[in-house]
Amino acid sequence: MTAIGMSTKNLSVYYSDKQAVKNVSLDFQAKQVTALIGPSGCGKSTFLRSLNRMNDLIPDCKITGEIWIRDRNVNGPDTDVVLLRQRIGMVWQKPNPFHKSIYENIAFGPRYHGTKNKKQLDEIVEQSLRKAALWEETKDRLHNSALALSGGQQQRLCIARSIAVRPDIILMDEPASALDPVSTSKIEELIAELKREYCIVIVTHNMHQAARVSDKTAFFLTGEVVEYDLTTNIFTNPQKQETNDYITGRFG
Numbered sequence: 001m002t003a004i005g006m007s008t009k010n011l012s013v014y015y016s017d018k019q020a021v022k023n024v025s026l027d028f029q030a031k032q033v034t035a036l037i038g039p040s041g042c043g044k045s046t047f048l049r050s051l052n053r054m055n056d057l058i059p060d061c062k063i064t065g066e067i068w069i070r071d072r073n074v075n076g077p078d079t080d081v082v083l084l085r086q087r088i089g090m091v092w093q094k095p096n097p098f099h100k101s102i103y104e105n106i107a108f109g110p111r112y113h114g115t116k117n118k119k120q121l122d123e124i125v126e127q128s129l130r131k132a133a134l135w136e137e138t139k140d141r142l143h144n145s146a147l148a149l150s151g152g153q154q155q156r157l158c159i160a161r162s163i164a165v166r167p168d169i170i171l172m173d174e175p176a177s178a179l180d181p182v183s184t185s186k187i188e189e190l191i192a193e194l195k196r197e198y199c200i201v202i203v204t205h206n207m208h209q210a211a212r213v214s215d216k217t218a219f220f221l222t223g224e225v226v227e228y229d230l231t232t233n234i235f236t237n238p239q240k241q242e243t244n245d246y247i248t249g250r251f252g
């Protein structure tokens, strides 16, 4: 039995009066990839952003229900949001490296969280870039601007940046949708590697990608989870008509 990395119970998210996520209860397991799929506007990104409280930054956004990372209540009054986001990293659709060098992009988080020793920082930078399959391409230009990297390299840098602070969970919101096919396949290979160590939750519009990279898939529709199962079941033997209609391209 795989350990649970994170779970939600009856999670609802509202923007003012509009309910974007409706009573979603899901378990995300350690060392597995879970894909969130569904048509545009069904609440996937809103749900994902709730998991590390990125929605706190949106005015009039209200959350009810529970989110647990092991025995810690994410929305509890004693939760330190900075530490929470260290444990639950986020990779966005568009690569968003800092306007700094490759080295500083990676060293920033660990330094912020207290690692000041240069040798330790050098090691973290190297290990993080290696894990993100970017070391060979960048080791000779660590002090050059991250913005000079290609889009695909920048996205791997952003993944390296989230790994550098040793998270338990990595959330990815369509991490390859702005990339070309070669860069996309590198990101997918990387996800397959990273799941050996991390719990990964990925939003994707690309159903082939969901089928390739994920162990489990949740199908969202108008804010609700219609079906959540092993990815092979969702794509070969869905139990709900709506799931079947979506994966066969009848809508969305």
Ligand SMILES: Nc1ncnc2c1ncn2[C@@H]1O[C@H](COP(=O)(O)OP(=O)(O)OP(=O)(O)O)[C@@H](O)[C@H]1O
Residues within 6 Å of the ligand: 015, 020, 038, 039, 040, 041, 042, 043, 044, 045, 046, 047, 058
């Ligand atoms: N900041 C916001 N303020 C108000 N409403 C929002 C906000 N962000 C999203 N919404 C609304 O919440 C609903 C869910 O949006 P969300 O972006 O979570 O869906 P999604 O499934 O991720 O869509 P897509 O696949 O197009 O990214 C939509 O109706 C959207 O218009």
